[in-house]
Amino acid sequence: IEQTLSIIKPNAVAKNAIGAILSRFEAAGLRIVAARMLHMSKEQASAFYGIHQGKPFFDELVDFMTSGPVMVQVLEGEDAVAKNRDIMGATNPANAAPGTIRADFADSFTENAAHGSDAVDTAAVEIAFFFPEGVCP
Numbered sequence: 001i002e003q004t005l006s007i008i009k010p011n012a013v014a015k016n017a018i019g020a021i022l023s024r025f026e027a028a029g030l031r032i033v034a035a036r037m038l039h040m041s042k043e044q045a046s047a048f049y050g051i052h053q054g055k056p057f058f059d060e061l062v063d064f065m066t067s068g069p070v071m072v073q074v075l076e077g078e079d080a081v082a083k084n085r086d087i088m089g090a091t092n093p094a095n096a097a098p099g100t101i102r103a104d105f106a107d108s109f110t111e112n113a114a115h116g117s118d119a120v121d122t123a124a125v126e127i128a129f130f131f132p133e134g135v136c137p
């Protein structure tokens with residue numbers, strides 16, 4: 001059974017959409033097996049998105065991700081990585097299919113409401129980043 005890391009980004013938290021977004025994961029059969037809320041530091045956000053360091057959108061991304069609290073959860077289920085990314089929709093909300101999280105809750109390319117791991121191996125690294133103590137058995 002697969003796990004993936006999901007983040008409800010600051011713009012979606014600010015618009016009171018935590019419950020609506022978590023409901024979509026649960027309705028799709030993904031189980032929430034760990035969750036925490038935090039306001040990331042610049043150091044945390046830069047490390048989490050380290051792969052994007054040097055890209056033109058990096059500073060704006062770190063500023064955004066540290067602009068307010070985020071909700072971080074581990075989702076578990078069959079094909080959890082791909083399923084979560086399907087539910088989120090395309091990175092650029094202009095290309096996100098109707099009914100996806102980004103179509104409904106994004107404000108811009110950067111402020112696109114949600115993060116989801118892009119592969120099983122990166123999911124493991126990202127889960128350990130936020131849940132070093134592990135998830136519920």
Ligand code: ATP
Pocket residue numbers: 052057061090091109110111112114115116117118
């Ligand atoms: P995430 O990693 O947040 O789930 P993703 O995997 O769909 O999103 P990435 O390419 O990993 O997309 O980009 C990470 C994040 O950086 C995006 O979700 C978005 O917030 C921001 N971003 C990416 N590309 C751009 C861009 N061209 N302009 C503005 N922001 C961008």
Ligand code: MG
Pocket residue numbers: 116118
């Ligand atoms: Mg990504």
